[in-house]
Amino acid sequence: MKRADFLKVSALSLLAPNAVYAKSLHPKDENSAQQNSEPQQDNHHYWDKKTRLTIAMWDFSWLTDQGKGGSFENIEQRVAEAAERGYNTLRIDCFPSRLIEKSTSFSFNYNPGQGIIIPCWGRVTTEFTCNALQKLKQLADACRKHNIWLGLDSWEKGHMMGHKTTLVLDSDRSLIPEAQEEKALRDFAHTWVKALRLMREEGILERAAWVAPMNEVPHFASRSIESVRKIGALDQNEGEIKIDKNQLLNDRYLLLNLWMSEEIKDEIGRENIPLSYSSLGGEQYAKRLPEIYDVVDVHFMPGVITNPEDNKEFTDIAQGHPQNFAGWEKMDLKRWSTVWDRACRNNYAGMLTRARDFLTSALGNCIFPSGKRMQAVITESFGPVFWPDHPDVSWEWYKHYNGDAARIAASLPYEGVSLSNFGEPLFTLWDDGDWHRNANLFILNIKK
Numbered sequence: 110m111k112r113a114d115f116l117k118v119s120a121l122s123l124l125a126p127n128a129v130y131a132k133s134l135h136p137k138d139e140n141s142a143q144q145n146s147e148p149q150q151d152n153h154h155y156w157d158k159k160t161r162l163t164i165a166m167w168d169f170s171w172l173t174d175q176g177k178g179g180s181f182e183n184i185e186q187r188v189a190e191a192a193e194r195g196y197n198t199l200r201i202d203c204f205p206s207r208l209i210e211k212s213t214s215f216s217f218n219y220n221p222g223q224g225i226i227i228p229c230w231g232r233v234t235t236e237f238t239c240n241a242l243q244k245l246k247q248l249a250d251a252c253r254k255h256n257i258w259l260g261l262d263s264w265e266k267g268h269m270m271g272h273k274t275t276l277v278l279d280s281d282r283s284l285i286p287e288a289q290e291e292k293a294l295r296d297f298a299h300t301w302v303k304a305l306r307l308m309r310e311e312g313i314l315e316r317a318a319w320v321a322p323m324n325e326v327p328h329f330a331s332r333s334i335e336s337v338r339k340i341g342a343l344d345q346n347e348g349e350i351k352i353d354k355n356q357l358l359n360d361r362y363l364l365l366n367l368w369m370s371e372e373i374k375d376e377i378g379r380e381n382i383p384l385s386y387s388s389l390g391g392e393q394y395a396k397r398l399p400e401i402y403d404v405v406d407v408h409f410m411p412g413v414i415t416n417p418e419d420n421k422e423f424t425d426i427a428q429g430h431p432q433n434f435a436g437w438e439k440m441d442l443k444r445w446s447t448v449w450d451r452a453c454r455n456n457y458a459g460m461l462t463r464a465r466d467f468l469t470s471a472l473g474n475c476i477f478p479s480g481k482r483m484q485a486v487i488t489e490s491f492g493p494v495f496w497p498d499h500p501d502v503s504w505e506w507y508k509h510y511n512g513d514a515a516r517i518a519a520s521l522p523y524e525g526v527s528l529s530n531f532g533e534p535l536f537t538l539w540d541d542g543d544w545h546r547n548a549n550l551f552i553l554n555i556k557k
Contacts, residue, residue: 155524162198162525163549166488167533168230169202169264173215176235180534187534188251195549200260200488205304206269207241214238228498228535229434249313258318266329287335294368302376319385319404322369327389362397374401394474407471408489414456422448433495443501453506464514486525498536512548519552526552
C-alpha cells in the first residue's frame with residue numbers, strides 16, 4: 110500500500126465517529142445526521158426511509174428483456190406488480206457505462222419455442238436498441254408513482270472497463286496487472302460519476318436507496334485482479350514464517366474498495382445516498398472496507414443439504430452435465446425435483462439453522478473498529494443460486510425454505526430483506542403473488 114493511500118484510509122477511520130464525518134454524510138444539520146446515520150434498533154428502519162426495505166432482485170434483466178414479447182416489455186405494469194407483491198425496493202443494474210452512450214443494443218439470446226430453454230438472468234427475447242438513460246428514467250418515474258426505491262448496482266465489469274465483453278473482461282486482457290489496478294478501478298469509479306450526474310439531471314437519484322459500485326466484488330477480484338490472485342497462490346508457511354493470507358486479502362481489498370468508491374462517495378454525498386458494498390458470502394466486511402461505506406449487501410445462496418443417497422442420485426441425474434441453466438436441458442428434471450424436495454424436507458431443520466447462524470455471523474462483521482455499524486441488507490438470498498424454472502420442477506419446498514429463511518432474517522436487525530434470486534417477472538415464481546406479498550408483510554411488520 111502506498112503511504113498516501115495508507116494515510117487516507119487511516120484518516121477516514123479516525124474521522125468516522127466525529128461530527129466532521131457525520132456532517133459530510135448528512136449535511137442538513139447535526140440532529141438529522143445523528144438520527145439518520147445510526148440504525149434504529151427497535152424497528153430496523155433502513156437509513157431515513159422510516160421502514161424496512163422489501164427488495165426484489167431485478168438484476169440487469171429489467172432492461173435487457175424490454176423488447177417485444179420480453180418479460181419487462183411493459184415496465185409500468187411490472188413495477189405495479191412489484192408494489193402489489195409488497196416490494197418497496199428494486200435492486201437493478203443501472204448500466205452506468207451505457208447511460209453515457211446515446212444508444213445501446215442487446216442481442217437476441219432466448220427462444221422458448223426451440224427446445225427446452227431454461228429462463229435465466231439477462232435474457233433478450235427480442236433484439237432491440239434503446240437509450241439506456243431514458244429507459245432508466247422511465248423505470249424511476251414508474252417507481253416514484255408506486256412508492257418504490259431503486260438500489261443502483263453494476264454487473265457489467267467488462268463493459269464498464271471498455272472491453273468488448275460485458276459481464277467479464279476480454280480473454281486477452283482478463284487479468285489486470287497489479288501496477289494498473291489503481292488506475293483501472295479509479296477509472297471504473299469515474300464512469301460511475303459521469304453516469305450519476307446524468308441520473309441527477311433526470312431526477313433518477315431521487316429514487317436511489319443506495320449506490321453499490323460493483324456486484325460481488327470478490328467474484329471479480331479473485332479472477333481478474335493480479336494482486337488478489339497472488340495472495341491466493343501464496344503458501345501458508347514460508348520457512349518459519351506463518352502467513353496470514355486472510356489478513357493480506359483484507360488489507361488488499363480495503364485498498365481496492367477505496368479506489369473504486371471514493372469518487373462515487375463524494376458525488377452522492379449531496380443527496381445523502383448510502384454507499385453499499387456488494388458481498389460474496391461471509392466476508393469480514395469491516396476489515397475490507399473504508400469507513401466511507403454505509404451498507405453491506407449480504408449474499409447467501411447455499412445449496413440444499415444432502416446425504417450420500419441424495420448425492421448419488423443427483424450425480425446419476427446429471428450424467429456429467431453441469432447443474433446450471435444450460436446443463437438442465439439434458440437432465441430428467443422431474444426426478445431432479447423429487448430428489449431436491451426430499452432432501453430439503455429431510456434436512457429442513459439443519460437448513461434453517463444454517464441460515465440463522467450465517468445471518469447472525471454476518472451482522473457481527475458489519476461493525477467498524479470505531480463502533481460505526483453498517484446497515485445490512487440481503488438482496489441475493491437463501492438458495493440455491495441456480496434453479497431450473499421448468500414445468501417438471503416444483504417450487505413448493507423452495508418457497509417453504511426461502512420464505513422461512515427470510516422470516517429468520519426479519520427477526521434479526523437486517524434493514525432490508527429479499528425473498529429470492531428468482532423474484533422477478535423472468536421466472537414463474539413471480540406468478541405466485543400471495544407468496545411474495547405475505548412474506549413481505551411479515552418482514553415489514555415483525556418486531557424484534
